[in-house]
Amino acid sequence: MRLTVDGQSFDIDADPGMPLLWALRDLIGKTGPKFGCGIAACGACTVHVDGLPV
Template sequence: MTNPKQTLLVNGKNFTLDADPNMPVLWAIRDIIGLTGTKYGCGSGLCGACTIHVDGVPMRGCLTSLKQVAGKNVTTIEGVAADSLKAKWAEHNVPQCGYCQAGQIMSAAALLTKTPNPSDTQIDEAMSGNICRCGTYPRIKAAIKATVADTAEV
């Protein structure tokens, strides 16, 4: 049986895919479209490595099907507008192994879009679904706070 064509809007560009509508969007992004910044971690939505934005809301790409994102704007780490945040990430030496970093940045970017000056509690809550095996949580929080401080100075 042939799958119906799926149209997926990723980072502002339309892609027509011959894929099962129940396919996780993570696989479409990585294996069909070829954007490999979004990582597969646990496959259960627990680690956050596969975090994408769907109409600006962070979601787990491993649990979100193509049919769930039909007609919506999907943003990946390759398309997120977070240059200041990414710069602070590097400045604070956040990445060690780097595997979780795309998901971490996606969650942090969504937080800063929704709450431009988050409290420590809001940062902790927004980032709680992202696991870093290297334990760089203090540096992650410092990078988020530094991004807020730089934004406030502008």
């Protein structure tokens, strides 16, 4: 799979069930996205896709 993050493209080999947060942190080394509450309620893990939070 190819991801473009902050204008840079990354080819990653991730399990389809892997959460995007873990792919960003563990596979491409982006540490800005954070794990917070663990249930996506606090917003710490929010990432933007095409300018919109997901």
